[in-house]
Amino acid sequence: MTVLFHVRMDVSxxxxxxxxxxxxxxxxxxxxxLELQNLGVWPHLWRVVGHNSTIAVLDVPSxxxxxxxxxxxxxxxxxxxxxxxLATHPSDVDAQP
Amino acid sequence: MTVLFHVRMDVSxxxxxxxxxxxxxxxxxxxxxLELQNLGVWPHLWRVVGHNSTIAVLDVPSxxxxxxxxxxxxxxxxxxxxxxxLATHPSDVDAQP
Amino acid sequence: MTVLFHVRMDVSxxxxxxxxxxxxxxxxxxxxxLELQNLGVWPHLWRVVGHNSTIAVLDVPSxxxxxxxxxxxxxxxxxxxxxxxLATHPSDVDAQP
Amino acid sequence: MTVLFHVRMDVSxxxxxxxxxxxxxxxxxxxxxLELQNLGVWPHLWRVVGHNSTIAVLDVPSxxxxxxxxxxxxxxxxxxxxxxxLATHPSDVDAQP
Amino acid sequence: MTVLFHVRMDVSxxxxxxxxxxxxxxxxxxxxxLELQNLGVWPHLWRVVGHNSTIAVLDVPSxxxxxxxxxxxxxxxxxxxxxxxLATHPSDVDAQP
Amino acid sequence: MTVLFHVRMDVSxxxxxxxxxxxxxxxxxxxxxLELQNLGVWPHLWRVVGHNSTIAVLDVPSxxxxxxxxxxxxxxxxxxxxxxxLATHPSDVDAQP
Amino acid sequence: MTVLFHVRMDVSxxxxxxxxxxxxxxxxxxxxxLELQNLGVWPHLWRVVGHNSTIAVLDVPSxxxxxxxxxxxxxxxxxxxxxxxLATHPSDVDAQP
Amino acid sequence: MTVLFHVRMDVSxxxxxxxxxxxxxxxxxxxxxLELQNLGVWPHLWRVVGHNSTIAVLDVPSxxxxxxxxxxxxxxxxxxxxxxxLATHPSDVDAQP
Amino acid sequence: MTVLFHVRMDVSxxxxxxxxxxxxxxxxxxxxxLELQNLGVWPHLWRVVGHNSTIAVLDVPSxxxxxxxxxxxxxxxxxxxxxxxLATHPSDVDAQP
Amino acid sequence: MTVLFHVRMDVSxxxxxxxxxxxxxxxxxxxxxLELQNLGVWPHLWRVVGHNSTIAVLDVPSxxxxxxxxxxxxxxxxxxxxxxxLATHPSDVDAQP
Numbered sequence: 001m002t003v004l005f006h007v008r009m010d011v012s013x014x015x016x017x018x019x020x021x022x023x024x025x026x027x028x029x030x031x032x033x034l035e036l037q038n039l040g041v042w043p044h045l046w047r048v049v050g051h052n053s054t055i056a057v058l059d060v061p062s063x064x065x066x067x068x069x070x071x072x073x074x075x076x077x078x079x080x081x082x083x084x085x086l087a088t089h090p091s092d093v094d095a096q097p
Numbered sequence: 098m099t100v101l102f103h104v105r106m107d108v109s110x111x112x113x114x115x116x117x118x119x120x121x122x123x124x125x126x127x128x129x130x131l132e133l134q135n136l137g138v139w140p141h142l143w144r145v146v147g148h149n150s151t152i153a154v155l156d157v158p159s160x161x162x163x164x165x166x167x168x169x170x171x172x173x174x175x176x177x178x179x180x181x182x183l184a185t186h187p188s189d190v191d192a193q194p
Numbered sequence: 195m196t197v198l199f200h201v202r203m204d205v206s207x208x209x210x211x212x213x214x215x216x217x218x219x220x221x222x223x224x225x226x227x228l229e230l231q232n233l234g235v236w237p238h239l240w241r242v243v244g245h246n247s248t249i250a251v252l253d254v255p256s257x258x259x260x261x262x263x264x265x266x267x268x269x270x271x272x273x274x275x276x277x278x279x280l281a282t283h284p285s286d287v288d289a290q291p
Numbered sequence: 292m293t294v295l296f297h298v299r300m301d302v303s304x305x306x307x308x309x310x311x312x313x314x315x316x317x318x319x320x321x322x323x324x325l326e327l328q329n330l331g332v333w334p335h336l337w338r339v340v341g342h343n344s345t346i347a348v349l350d351v352p353s354x355x356x357x358x359x360x361x362x363x364x365x366x367x368x369x370x371x372x373x374x375x376x377l378a379t380h381p382s383d384v385d386a387q388p
Numbered sequence: 389m390t391v392l393f394h395v396r397m398d399v400s401x402x403x404x405x406x407x408x409x410x411x412x413x414x415x416x417x418x419x420x421x422l423e424l425q426n427l428g429v430w431p432h433l434w435r436v437v438g439h440n441s442t443i444a445v446l447d448v449p450s451x452x453x454x455x456x457x458x459x460x461x462x463x464x465x466x467x468x469x470x471x472x473x474l475a476t477h478p479s480d481v482d483a484q485p
Numbered sequence: 486m487t488v489l490f491h492v493r494m495d496v497s498x499x500x501x502x503x504x505x506x507x508x509x510x511x512x513x514x515x516x517x518x519l520e521l522q523n524l525g526v527w528p529h530l531w532r533v534v535g536h537n538s539t540i541a542v543l544d545v546p547s548x549x550x551x552x553x554x555x556x557x558x559x560x561x562x563x564x565x566x567x568x569x570x571l572a573t574h575p576s577d578v579d580a581q582p
Numbered sequence: 583m584t585v586l587f588h589v590r591m592d593v594s595x596x597x598x599x600x601x602x603x604x605x606x607x608x609x610x611x612x613x614x615x616l617e618l619q620n621l622g623v624w625p626h627l628w629r630v631v632g633h634n635s636t637i638a639v640l641d642v643p644s645x646x647x648x649x650x651x652x653x654x655x656x657x658x659x660x661x662x663x664x665x666x667x668l669a670t671h672p673s674d675v676d677a678q679p
Numbered sequence: 680m681t682v683l684f685h686v687r688m689d690v691s692x693x694x695x696x697x698x699x700x701x702x703x704x705x706x707x708x709x710x711x712x713l714e715l716q717n718l719g720v721w722p723h724l725w726r727v728v729g730h731n732s733t734i735a736v737l738d739v740p741s742x743x744x745x746x747x748x749x750x751x752x753x754x755x756x757x758x759x760x761x762x763x764x765l766a767t768h769p770s771d772v773d774a775q776p
Numbered sequence: 777m778t779v780l781f782h783v784r785m786d787v788s789x790x791x792x793x794x795x796x797x798x799x800x801x802x803x804x805x806x807x808x809x810l811e812l813q814n815l816g817v818w819p820h821l822w823r824v825v826g827h828n829s830t831i832a833v834l835d836v837p838s839x840x841x842x843x844x845x846x847x848x849x850x851x852x853x854x855x856x857x858x859x860x861x862l863a864t865h866p867s868d869v870d871a872q873p
Numbered sequence: 874m875t876v877l878f879h880v881r882m883d884v885s886x887x888x889x890x891x892x893x894x895x896x897x898x899x900x901x902x903x904x905x906x907l908e909l910q911n912l913g914v915w916p917h918l919w920r921v922v923g924h925n926s927t928i929a930v931l932d933v934p935s936x937x938x939x940x941x942x943x944x945x946x947x948x949x950x951x952x953x954x955x956x957x958x959l960a961t962h963p964s965d966v967d968a969q970p
Contacts, residue, residue, distance in 0.1 A: 003197055003257055005279070006143070006152055007923065014888050015305050015368065033188040044141070046103070046154075046183040049358045050298065050372035054186060055103055057143075063197055067281040067922045077888060081923035083279055085199070086143040087261040089151060091130040100294050100354055102376070104438065111403050112208050112271060146261045147201065147275040160294055164378040164437045174403060178438035180376055182296070184358040200919070200928055209693050209756060227964040238917070240879065240930075240959040243746045244686065244760035248962060249879055251919075280919040283927060285906040297434070297443055306499050306562060324479040335432070336480055337394070337445075340473040340552045341492065341566040346394055348434075377434040380442060382421040391488050391548055393570070395632065402597050451488055455572040455631045465597065469632035471570055473490070475552040491628065491637055500790050500853065518673040529626070530674055531588070531639075534667040534843045535783065535857035540588055542628075570631040576615040577627055585779050585839055587861070589729065596694050645779055649728045649863040659694060663729040665861055667781070669843040682876050682936055684958070685822070685831055712867040723820070725782065725833075725862040733865060734782055736822075742876055746960040762958055764878070765822040766940040768830060770809040791887050791950060825940045826880065826954035 002059045005066060006084040010053045013078050028074035036069055057086070099156045102163060103181040107150045110175050125171035133166055154183070196235075196253045199260060200278040204247045207272050222268035230263055251280070293350045296357060297375040301344045304369050319365035327360055348377070390447045393454060394472040398441045401466050416462035424457055445474070487544045490551060491569040495538045498563050513559035521554055542571070584641045587648060588666040592635045595660050610656035618651055639668070681720075681738045684745060685763040689732045692757050707753035715748055736765070778835045781842060782860040786829045789854050804850035812845055833862070875932045878939060879957040883926045886951050901947035909942055930959070 013022060036042045044057040060066040070081060088095050110119060133139045141154040157163040167178060185192050207216060230236045238251040254260040264275060282289050304313060327333045335348040351357040361372060379386050401410060424430045432445040448454040458469060476483050498507060521527045529542040545551040555566060573580050595604060618624045626639040642648040652663060670677050692701060715721045723736040739745040749760060767774050789798060812818045820833040836842040846857060864871050886895060909915045917930040933939040943954060961968050 001195060001256060004143070005922075006145075013368075015308070017888070030188045034190050034193070037190040044154075045186045045189055046101070047186040047358060048103075049182040049184050049296075049354050050361050050374040054188075055181070055183065057141075062195060063279045063922050064281045066279070067920060070923045077886075083923040084152070085146040085257045085260070085277055085279055086152065087146050087258045089142045089144045091127045091151075092142055093131050093134040096131070098292060098353060102437075110271075112211070114403070144261060146257050147264045147277040159292060160376045160378045160437050163376070164435060167438045174401075180438040182354045182357070182374055182376055184355045198919070200921075207756075209696070224964045228966050228969070231966040238930075239962045239965055240877070241746060241962040242879075243742050243958040243960050244749045244762040248964075249957070249959065251917075278928070279922040280928065281922050283918045283920040285903045285927075286918055287907050287910040290907070295434070297436075304562075306502070321479045325481050325484070328481040335445075336477045337392070337474040338477040338552060339394075340475050340548050341555045341568040345477060345479075346472070346474065348432075375443070376437040377443065378437050380433045380435040382418045382442075383433055384422050384425040387422070389486060389547060405597070450486060451570045451631050452572045454570070455629060458632050465595075471632040473548045473551070473568055473570055475549045489628070491630075498853075500793070515673045519675050519678070522675040529639075530671045531586070531668040532671040532843060533588075534669050534839050535846045535859040539671060539673075540666070540668065542626075569637070571628040571637065572631050574627045574629040574636060576612045576636075578616050578619040581616070583777060583838060599694070644777060645728050645861045646863045648861070649726060652729050659692075665729040667839045667842070667859055667861055669839045680874060680935060683822070685824075709867045713869050713872070716869040723833075724865045724868055725780070726865040727782075728861040728863050733867075734860070734862065736820075741874060742958045743960045745958070763831070764825040764936045764939070764956055764958055765831065766825050766937045768821045768823040770806045770830075771821055772810050772813040775810070789950075791890070823940060825936050826943045826956040 002061055003063065003066070004086040005058045005060065006086050007056045007058055007070070008048075008053065008082045009056065009070075009073075010051065010080045011075050011078055012052070012080070013075075025074050032073055041065075041069060099158055100160065100163070101183040102155045102157065103183050104153045104155055104167070105145075105150065105179045105181075106153065106170075107148065107177045108172050108175055109149070109177070110172075122171050129170055138162075138166060196255055197257065197260070198280040199252045199254065200280050201250045201252055201264070202242075202247065202276045202278075203250065203267075204245065204274045205269050205272055206246070206274070207269075219268050226267055235259075235263060293352055294354065294357070295377040296349050296351065297377050298347045298349055298361070299339075299344065299373045300347065300364075301342065301371045302366050302369055303343070303371070304366075316365050323364055332356075332360060390449055391451065391454070392474040393446045393448065394474050395444045395446055395458070396436075396441065396470045397444065397458075397461075398439065398468045399463050399466055400440070400468070401463070413462050420461055429453075429457060487546055488548065488551070489571040490543045490545065491571050492541045492543055492555070493533075493538065493567045493569075494541065494555075494558075495536065495565045496560050496563055497537070497565070498560075510559050517558055526550075526554060584643055585645065585648070586668040587640050587642065588668050589638045589640055589652070590630075590635065590664045590666075591638065591652075591655075592633065592662045593657050593660055594634070594662070595657075607656050614655055623647075623651060681740055682742065682745070683765040684737045684739065685765050686735045686737055686749070687727075687732065687761045687763075688735065688749075688752075689730065689759045690754050690757055691731070691759070692754075704753050711752055720744075720748060778837055779839070779842070780862040781834045781836065782862050783832045783834055783846070784824075784829065784858045784860075785832065785849075786827065786856045787851050787854055788828070788856070789851075801850050808849055817841075817845060875934055876936065876939070877959040878931045878933065879959050880929045880931055880943070881921075881926065881955045882929065882943075882946075883924065883953045884948050884951055885925070885953070886948075898947050905946055914938075914942060 033045070041060050042056060042058050046055045047053070048055055058066060058069065060069065066083070070076065073079065130142070138157050139153060139155050143152045144150070145152055155163060155166070157166065163180070167173065170176065227239070235254050236250060236252050240249045241247070242249055252260060252263065254263065260277070264270065267273065324336070332351050333347060333349050337346050338344070339346055349357060349360065351360065357374070361367065364370065421433070429448050430444060430446050434443045435441070436443055446454060446457070448457065454471070458464065461467065518530070522530070526545050527541060527543050531540045532538070533540055543551060543554065545554065551568070555561065558564065615627070623642050624638060624640050628637045629635070630637055640648060640651065642651065648665070652658065655661065712724070716724070720739050721735060721737050725734045726732070727734055737745060737748065739748065745762070749755065752758065809821070813821070817836050818832060818834050822831045823829070824831055834842060834845065836845065842859070846852065849855065906918070914933050915929060915931050919928050920926070921928055931939060931942065933942065939956070943949065946952065
């Protein structure tokens with residue numbers, strides 16, 4: 001069994017962050033996001049137009065693992081996260097009897 | 098070409114709505130939601146746990162058609178809608194070069 | 195495996211609700227709350243002082259079942275719900291190695 | 292086909308930004324805004340009275356390009372952006388049959 | 389001389405409004421909006437996608453007349469209005485020396 | 486003709502601003518405020534009790550000039566401004582026929 | 583001695599108020615507002631453009647009398663009130679030594 | 680031992696409440712408030728200027744009793760309540776060693 | 777005559793404030809608070825549980841003096857203040873005829 | 874007798890905090906949290922998924938002691954705290970007669 005969550009992540013990097021460190025962190029964030037997708041726990045992600053933000057749908061074994069995945073992101077310290085639990089929609093065409 | 102949008106819909110029916118009308122409207126809403134999915138403009142939808150709410154991703158030919166689709170929902174009058182334009186995410190594993 | 199959620203529920207009954215129906219609904223709500231506790235999915239609940247509100251911790255088999263439990267409450271239509279997923283706290287004395 | 296968006300941009304420069312860098316960034320922002328207008332994707336822009344803010348209407352080929360245009364602005368890092376999709380108004384005198 | 393304003397109007401009709409009165413009011417609103425555009429005080433208007441809302445730019449002889457125009461709209465009583473004064477943008481390509 | 490605006494200004498100086506620069510800026514702000522009052526564009530101003538804030542009524546030839554006046558204040562960079570257009574009140578004793 | 587207050591009043595009349603009662607209340611409100619101005623306790627009032635709202639400055643003998651004046655307004659029951667205490671502004675040209 | 684709480688209560692009566700019932704409820708509320716003060720659990724109460732609101736300080740034997748006192752107020756159903764726990768202030772002149 | 781105000785003060789000290797200066801300021805704040813209480817203008821003050829905040833009731837000769845008292849507090853620059861004018865409560869047991 | 878409180882704590886460490894000091898503070902916070910649990914005043918605590926936040930239930934002898942416990946946490950200076958008093962829930966299965 002897995003649990004489905006909608007996660008919005010808004011990243012805000014301090015303007016006085018060392019530029020070298022910034023480049024490293026942004027690359028590491030991308031690497032970790034690809035890694036989590038390859039693990040199969042992150043079926044959907046989109047960029048929010050006009051924002052340094054991500055809307056994602058994660059499908060995880062447990063709440064503890066969701067927290068572990070999110071807090072393993074290298075930009076975690078600079079990210080505002082909003083987690084919304086999802087359920088099957090009664091009008092989803094794939095969920096009709 | 099199509100345009101991708103994240104749409105959250107929160108339905109709030111007045112408690113003094115005629116019960117017969119309520120049943121009709123809820124069924125008509127479901128029928129229209131299935132119809133729009135079958136049109137291919139509504140790839141994803143989920144129920145928000147604990148709310149009479151839907152999180153959806155729509156993929157539409159234009160803004161005018163998105164507005165036409167949303168306002169064609171029978172519960173439209175009782176729905177608070179929030180529309181967020183989406184773009185390809187630079188860290189989407191399917192968007193890597 | 196189960197999933198843990200923090201749920202705040204704020205009930206607001208319309209002042210023009212039929213008094214007989216109100217009494218019935220309030221009693222049915224209490225009965226259903228006791229029933230859910232006896233099912234073992236509702237380990238904690240408290241009254242918020244000064245509000246017609248409940249703070250609860252639910253421990254459920256899945257998101258779909260959490261939504262089913264919450265929407266089975268007779269006052270569901272009159273309740274604003276806020277759901278927050280919980281994980282084990284790293285400083286919980288019972289979670290120390 | 293193009294897509295129409297209402298965009299509000301609120302710029303907030305850190306007070307401890309190097310004054311030389313600030314002057315460069317502000318000039319580069321102006322140059323890029325003129326360039327985007329000359330590309331034909333930015334039909335309207337106004338200053339919000341009393342704010343270091345812009346209300347704009349953009350007309351773009353796609354959401355991905357809108358995000359690319361906005362994030363290409365040199366002050367992007369210091370700008371809070373709010374994007375609202377627009378459709379034809381049914382009472383627009385130019386849209387009457 | 390005229391003064392430029394950005395106006396967002398969100399209409400919310402009570403669900404128990406008499407249907408005949410509703411139809412009359414909606415038609416009268418449209419007629420008045422066309423009339424004001426023909427007066428030349430309303431250069432731009434758009435529908436906000438997913439909302440019963442209008443984003444407009446008005447160009448009026450005075451604040452008193454702006455208030456008179458807005459409060460002459462037949463749905464005025466059911467409309468939440470937000471007025472933002474606009475000025476020439478320093479990076480407007482048409483305002484360059 | 487002039488246009489009337491209600492303006493609230495909340496000043497927030499960074500605590501690490503150089504003390505000498507702070508003193509200079511505060512004095513320059515006061516000088517400019519007196520100057521604008523002497524120009525006749527600023528008929529009323531009050532201190533908001535308990536805040537480093539001003540409630541003002543300005544009477545200006547145009548929106549562009551209002552923006553120019555406000556952004557000419559030396560503390561402009563550190564000021565949150567809220568502009569509200571005013572009209573004649575129908576119950577103003579001086580506006581009765 | 584008197585005390586100075588900034589008061590914003592937003593009136594929102596229920597759409598199902600009896601039309602005759604509405605006309606009476608609106609006229610009574612106007613009469614009372616003129617009366618209070620003639621008492622000398624209400625030096626300034628303006629209409630907020632686009633709103634059924636008033637921005638006022640009142641100059642009253644005490645807080646108890648301010649509350650009595652405001653709650654004596656016939657539309658008081660339908661009015662959201664925001665009261666802000668005012669003091670002499672240190673940069674008011676009339677308050678310079 | 681007792682526990683100290685700051686309680687703000689904002690009363691909002693529905694405009695279509697039966698006038699006789701309204702008069703009864705308002706009188707009953709006053710009677711109950713006097714009764715609670717005479718019980719010694721309600722040392723301070725003030726009217727918020729411009730609002731049908733009360734700021735109170737209650738000194739109660741327990742949280743359960745505070746909830747019982749507040750929910751025993753006849754206008755409880757029409758009251759928004761905000762409860763803030765208070766402690767001794769380290770700079771209270773009466774709490775100095 | 778005096779005027780009664782409810783004042784909430786939330787103090788937020790920058791974490792990079794020089795520790796010696798911090799200690800001095802905190803002590804000076806306490807001294808000034810004791811001084812104002814001894815002046816008789818500050819009848820009540822409490823600590824808000826869980827916050828570096830004060831809820832106070834001040835009884836002052838005028839708005840100008842209230843502003844002077846508040847802005848004389850050494851931590852004023854780091855304090856968010858909320859001022860609410862108070863009146864006699866009609867259900868205060870000490871105000872009954 | 875003890876008093877029950879729901880406490881949410883959101884920790885936000887400045888990114889420029891000295892890394893050594895950060896490690897020390899985080900360890901000290903954990904030690905103090907374990908200590909308070911061992912004192913018996915802190916029956917429940919959970920991690921909020923996706924946040925550096927804690928939801929806790931504390932059971933304390935008095936408000937003064939609750940404030941003392943919370944402000945004794947080493948990260949207190951960097952923590953936003955929200956305190957909600959709790960009472961016995963009338964539908965708690967353990968509170969039935």
